[in-house]
Amino acid sequence: MAEQLKMTGIKKVFPGVVALDDVDFRLLPGEIHALMGENGAGKSTLIKVLTGVYDIDGGEIELAGQKVRFTGPLQAQQAGISTVYQEVNLCPNLSVAENIFIGREPRKFGRIHWPEMRRRARASLARLDLDIDVTAQLDSYSLAIQQMVAIARATDIGTTKVLILDEPTSSLDASEVEQLFTIMRRLKADGVAILFVSHFLDQVYEVADRMTVLRNGRLIGEFRTDELPQMQLVSKMIGKELEALEQIEEHARETTVAERGTPIVEARELGRTGAIAPFSLTIHAGEVVGLAGLLGSGRTELARLLFGADRPDHGELLIDGRPHAVKAPRDAMAEGIAFSSENRRTEGIIGELTVRENMILAMQAARGWTRPIPRRKQDELVEQYIKALQIRPADPERLVRDLSGGNQQKVLLARWLITEPRLLIIDEPTRGIDVGAKAEIQRLVAQLADGGMAVLFVSAELEEVLRLSHKIEVLRDRRLVEELENGDDVDADRIMQTIAGGATT
Amino acid sequence: MTTLLRHRLFWPAAVLVVLLASNLIFSNNFFTITLQDGHLYGSLIDILRRSAPLVLVALGMTLVIATGGIDLSVGSVMAISGALACLLIGDLSNPDAVGPVLLVVGAAIALCLVFGLWNGFLVAVLGIQPIIATLILMVAGRGVAQLITGGQILNVRSEPYRVIGAGYFLAVPVSFLIAAAAVALTVALTRRTALGLLLESVGGSPTASRLAGIRSRRITIMVYVFAAAFAGVAGLIYSSDVSSADSNAAGNLIELNAILAVVLGGTALTGGRFSIAGSVLGAVIITTLDITAVSVGVPVETTLLFKAVVVIVLCLAQSATFRAKVFGRFGTRRAEVPA
Ligand SMILES: Nc1ncnc2c1ncn2[C@@H]1O[C@H](COP(=O)(O)OP(=O)(O)OP(=O)(O)O)[C@@H](O)[C@H]1O
Ligand SMILES: [Mg+2]
Numbered sequence: 133m134a135e136q137l138k139m140t141g142i143k144k145v146f147p148g149v150v151a152l153d154d155v156d157f158r159l160l161p162g163e164i165h166a167l168m169g170e171n172g173a174g175k176s177t178l179i180k181v182l183t184g185v186y187d188i189d190g191g192e193i194e195l196a197g198q199k200v201r202f203t204g205p206l207q208a209q210q211a212g213i214s215t216v217y218q219e220v221n222l223c224p225n226l227s228v229a230e231n232i233f234i235g236r237e238p239r240k241f242g243r244i245h246w247p248e249m250r251r252r253a254r255a256s257l258a259r260l261d262l263d264i265d266v267t268a269q270l271d272s273y274s275l276a277i278q279q280m281v282a283i284a285r286a287t288d289i290g291t292t293k294v295l296i297l298d299e300p301t302s303s304l305d306a307s308e309v310e311q312l313f314t315i316m317r318r319l320k321a322d323g324v325a326i327l328f329v330s331h332f333l334d335q336v337y338e339v340a341d342r343m344t345v346l347r348n349g350r351l352i353g354e355f356r357t358d359e360l361p362q363m364q365l366v367s368k369m370i371g372k373e374l375e376a377l378e379q380i381e382e383h384a385r386e387t388t389v390a391e392r393g394t395p396i397v398e399a400r401e402l403g404r405t406g407a408i409a410p411f412s413l414t415i416h417a418g419e420v421v422g423l424a425g426l427l428g429s430g431r432t433e434l435a436r437l438l439f440g441a442d443r444p445d446h447g448e449l450l451i452d453g454r455p456h457a458v459k460a461p462r463d464a465m466a467e468g469i470a471f472s473s474e475n476r477r478t479e480g481i482i483g484e485l486t487v488r489e490n491m492i493l494a495m496q497a498a499r500g501w502t503r504p505i506p507r508r509k510q511d512e513l514v515e516q517y518i519k520a521l522q523i524r525p526a527d528p529e530r531l532v533r534d535l536s537g538g539n540q541q542k543v544l545l546a547r548w549l550i551t552e553p554r555l556l557i558i559d560e561p562t563r564g565i566d567v568g569a570k571a572e573i574q575r576l577v578a579q580l581a582d583g584g585m586a587v588l589f590v591s592a593e594l595e596e597v598l599r600l601s602h603k604i605e606v607l608r609d610r611r612l613v614e615e616l617e618n619g620d621d622v623d624a625d626r627i628m629q630t631i632a633g634g635a636t637t
Numbered sequence: 638m639t640t641l642l643r644h645r646l647f648w649p650a651a652v653l654v655v656l657l658a659s660n661l662i663f664s665n666n667f668f669t670i671t672l673q674d675g676h677l678y679g680s681l682i683d684i685l686r687r688s689a690p691l692v693l694v695a696l697g698m699t700l701v702i703a704t705g706g707i708d709l710s711v712g713s714v715m716a717i718s719g720a721l722a723c724l725l726i727g728d729l730s731n732p733d734a735v736g737p738v739l740l741v742v743g744a745a746i747a748l749c750l751v752f753g754l755w756n757g758f759l760v761a762v763l764g765i766q767p768i769i770a771t772l773i774l775m776v777a778g779r780g781v782a783q784l785i786t787g788g789q790i791l792n793v794r795s796e797p798y799r800v801i802g803a804g805y806f807l808a809v810p811v812s813f814l815i816a817a818a819a820v821a822l823t824v825a826l827t828r829r830t831a832l833g834l835l836l837e838s839v840g841g842s843p844t845a846s847r848l849a850g851i852r853s854r855r856i857t858i859m860v861y862v863f864a865a866a867f868a869g870v871a872g873l874i875y876s877s878d879v880s881s882a883d884s885n886a887a888g889n890l891i892e893l894n895a896i897l898a899v900v901l902g903g904t905a906l907t908g909g910r911f912s913i914a915g916s917v918l919g920a921v922i923i924t925t926l927d928i929t930a931v932s933v934g935v936p937v938e939t940t941l942l943f944k945a946v947v948v949i950v951l952c953l954a955q956s957a958t959f960r961a962k963v964f965g966r967f968g969t970r971r972a973e974v975p976a
Contacts, residue, residue: 439848441847460847461847462850462851465850473845473848478842478844479842479845479848480845480848481845482837482838482841482842482846483841484837484841485837485841485909489834489837489838493834493838493846493849493851494849494850496835497846497850497851497852499831500831501832501856502830503830503831504829504830504831504834505831547849
C-alpha cells in the first residue's frame with residue numbers, strides 16, 4: 133500500500149542536543165500507528181518537525197507521494213494534517229466553541245454564524261460523550277476537558293488525511309479513553325492515517341496496528357503490534373532488560389501492610405461550594421492515601437483544599453491535632469505540606485527558568501528572598517535529584533521549556549521532594565512519564581512512605597492507585613463517597629463499582 | 638565569535654559603539670575628557686551625567702516589567718518629588734544648610750514611596766491591570782505636582798540641593814554617582830539575594846509561583862515601591878539640575894523612554910527574565926541618541942524620527958528571525974540542509 137506519509141532521514145538538532153538523528157517514519161492510510169519511546173526520545177520533536185513547528189535540519193517528508201515542507205502548523209492543517217500537541221495549546225480565554233472552530237469558523241454572509249458554530253461544537257463534543265456548556269470560557273474547565281476539546285477540534289475537521297495525537301490520553305480516564313478510541317477506529321475505517329503517542333502500553337496494544345520505536349533520537353525499528361510482545365517493546369524502548377521494573381511492583385505491594393503513624397492532617401467536614409462537598413479525611417505519617425474517581429469527581433479540588441490553593445468555606449482543617457487556618461499555599465508549606473499540580477504547564481514549571489531554578493523554587497520561597505540558598509547547596513540538591521529521577525538531559529542550566537514533557541514533570545516532582553515535606557500531595561505525578569520512570573517514581577513514593585512521609589496520591593490510573601495506596605478514597609460527583617482499606621479483597625472492579633454506584637441504580 | 642554574537646547584550650553594545658563613533662565624525666574631540674576647575678568635562682562625561690535620571694527610572698521599570706507589569710506613572714512621580722522638594726526648600730529659613738535639605742530630600746522620597754505603595758496596592762491587591770492602575774497616577778500625578786507648586790514653576794536657590802543634579806564629587810558628576818550607586822544597589826538586591834529569582838518566577842507564571850509558595854503579592858508591591866523611589870530620586874536630580882520644579886516638563890515622556898531602554902536591553906515586556914545591565918545600556922543608548930541628534934545636526938523637527946529609525950534598526954538586529962532572513966547562516970532556527 134502506498135504510504136500516506138513518509139519521512140526519511142529526519143534530523144533535528146537543538147543547541148547541545150541531537151533530538152532526531154536519521155529517523156525514518158511512515159504512516160499508511162487507514163492504520164493507527166503508535167510512536168513509542170522513553171521521555172526525551174524525540175517523539176514530540178518528530179511531530180513538530182512534521183507539522184512545521186520546527187525547521188528540519190535534514191531529511192525529507194512526503195505526503196501522499198508529494199514532497200512537502202511546512203512552515204507552520206496552519207499550513208500543515210490545510211494540507212490535511214490535524215494535530216493535538218502534547219501540551220494543550222488552545223486559547224484559555226476563548227469559549228469552548230470558539231476554540232473548536234478557531235480559524236475555520238462557520239460563516240453566513242461573511243460573518244461568523246454563531247448559532248451554527250455552537251450547534252456544531254456541541255455535536256462534535258457529543259461524539260466524545262461530553263456534554264458541557266460550549267459558550268463557557270475554556271479555562272473554566274479542568275485539564276482533562278480541555279484535552280477533550282482539543283481532540284474534538286482535531287477530529288472534527290472533515291478533510292483530515294492524517295491525524296496526530298501526542299499523548300492525548302494522559303489526563304483522561306478509562307471511559308473517555310474508550311470514547312476516543314471509538315472515534316479513532318471510525319476515522320481509521322474512513323481511511324485516515326493516525327499517529328498516536330502514549331506511555332500507556334495497554335492502550336497502545338488495544339488500538340495500534342503498528343508501531344515505531346525511538347530511543348535517544350534514533351530509530352530502533354518499526355513493528356507490527358501483534359508481533360511484538362509488551363516486554364520486548366519495553367526493552368527496545370529502554371535498551372535494557374526489564375527485571376528492575378518487576379521488582380518494584382513486588383516491593384510496593386508489600387508496603388501496603390505498614391503500620392500507621394500519627395495523624396498529620398485531619399479534615400473535618402472540609403468543603404468548598406461548587407468544588408467539593410464537605411468531607412472528612414485523616415492522613416497519617418507513613419501512609420499513602422490514594423484518591424480515585426472519574427474526571428471531574430473532585431479529586432483535584434479535594435487536594436487543593438488541603439494545600440490552601442483554594443480556600444475552604446466549610447469545616448476545619450487540623451494539622452498535628454490543632455485547627456489551622458490554611459489561607460494560602462505558603463501556610464501549608466510552613467506545616468510541611470507540598471502539592472504538585474496536575475497542570476504542569478500553567479501551575480507547575482516556569483518555562484523560562486532553568487532546571488536548577490525550577491527545582492529550588494519552592495525551597496527558596498519557603499526561606500524567603502532574603503535568605504538565598506547558597507549556590508553550592510543548590511548544585512548539590514539539583515544534581516542529586518537529576519540523578520534520582522533520571523532527568524535528561526542532565527544539565528541543570530538548561531531551560532525547563534526545552535525539556536521533553538515527561539522530564540518537565542520530573543523537575544516539578546523534584547521541586548517538592550527537595551522541600552522534604554511531611555505530607556506530599558501529588559496530583560497525577562506520573563502523567564506523561566515513560567514506563568521505566570513511572571516505576572521509578574512509584575518506588576520512590578513507597579520508599580518515602582516507609583521513611584515516614586505521608587503521601588496523598590491522585591491518579592486517573594486505578595492500577596497505580598491500587599498498587600501504591602494503603603487507603604483509597606473514592607470520589608463521585610464532587611463528593612467523597614467511600615474510604616477503603618487497601619487489601620487483597622480490594623481490586624479495580626470493587627472500586628469501579630463504587631465509582632459507578634448510584635449512577636445507574 | 639558566535640558566542641559573542643549570541644550574547645544578549647551584543648547588539649545594544651554594538652549600536653552604542655556605532656553611535657559614539659558617528660559622533661566622532663562630526664566633532665573630532667568627542668572622546669576628549671579634560672579636567673577643568675577640578676571637574677571632568679567632555680561629551681562622554683556629559684552623556685553619563687545626562688543619562689542618570691533615565692537610568693534610575695529604567696532600573697525601577699526593569700523590575701516592574703520582570704514581574705509582568707508596567708509603570709506609566711514614573712514621570713509624574715518625578716514631577717511630584719521635584720515639586721515637593723522645591724516647595725519645602727523654599728520654606729526653609731536657611732536653604733544653604735545641608736541638614737534641612739537632606740530632610741527635604743528624605744521627605745520627597747518618602748512621598749514617592751507612598752505613591753509606589755498605592756500603585757502596588759492597585760495592582761497586587763485589587764488586581765487592576767498594571768497599565769490601567771499606573772495610568773491613574775500618571776494622569777493624576779501631574780495634577781498633584783501642580784497643586785504642590787501652585788501651578789507655577791518654582792525656582793529655588795540652594796547650594797546643597799544643586800549638588801544633587803549639577804554638582805561634582807572628586808571631579809565626577811554627583812548625579813552619575815547616584816545612578817551608579819542605584820545600579821549597584823539593584824544588582825546586589827536582586828542577584829545577591831533570591832529576589833531576582835522570585836521576581837522572574839512571578840513574571841514567568843504568577844499561578845505557578847503562588848503554588849510554589851512565593852508571596853507574589855508582596856513582591857509585586859515591592860517592585861512598584863522601588864520604581865517610585867527611583868523615579869523620585871530621578872525627579873530630584875532633574876529639578877536640582879535646573880534649580881526649579883516644572884510640573885509639566887519634569888519626567889515628560891520618560892516612562893516611554895524607560896520602557897524602551899528596558900526592551901532594548903533585552904528584557905521582554907511579557908515578564909520573566911530581566912537584565913539590569915541591559916537596561917542601563919539601553920538608557921545610555923537613548924541618551925546618547927538624543928545628544929547625537931544635536932551634535933550631528935539633525936533638525937529639531939526630525940529628532941524623533943531619527944530616534945525611531947535607530948530604535949527600529951536595533952530591534953531588528955536583536956530579532957533572531959530577522960537576522961536569519963537577512964544573514965542566513967547566523968540564524969539559529971533555519972539551518973541549511975546539508976547536501
Ligand atoms: N525547543 C527545544 N530546545 C532544546 N531542546 C529541546 C527542545 N525541544 C525538545 N528538546 C530536546 O529534544 C529531546 C527530545 O524531546 P521530545 O520532546 O521530542 O521528547 P518526547 O519523546 O516527546 O518525550 P516525552 O515522552 O517526555 O514527551 C529532549 O532531549 C529534549 O530535551
Ligand atoms: Mg513528548
